[in-house]
Amino acid sequence: MLADSSQIAVARDLAPSVKLLDQTYADFDQQAIRVVARYDAAPLNPSAIVVLRGVTS
Numbered sequence: 001m002l003a004d005s006s007q008i009a010v011a012r013d014l015a016p017s018v019k020l021l022d023q024t025y026a027d028f029d030q031q032a033i034r035v036v037a038r039y040d041a042a043p044l045n046p047s048a049i050v051v052l053r054g055v056t057s
Contacts, residue, residue, distance in 0.1 A: 007048035014038035 016037035043049050 004048040007045040
């Protein structure tokens with residue numbers, strides 16, 4: 001994909017949240033951190049984005 005990033009709008013849909021998950025891993029003396037966020041992206045100018053297909057390395 002070739003894109004001019006100035007032509008893409010990004011908006012936060014869900015504020016980031018952080019939660020410490022200690023009960024799930026308590027048997028093994030471990031902890032986990034869960035981070036959740038959701039973002040949306042949309043082209044302001046669709047012609048500024050080109051998808052390349054059939055390209056192999």
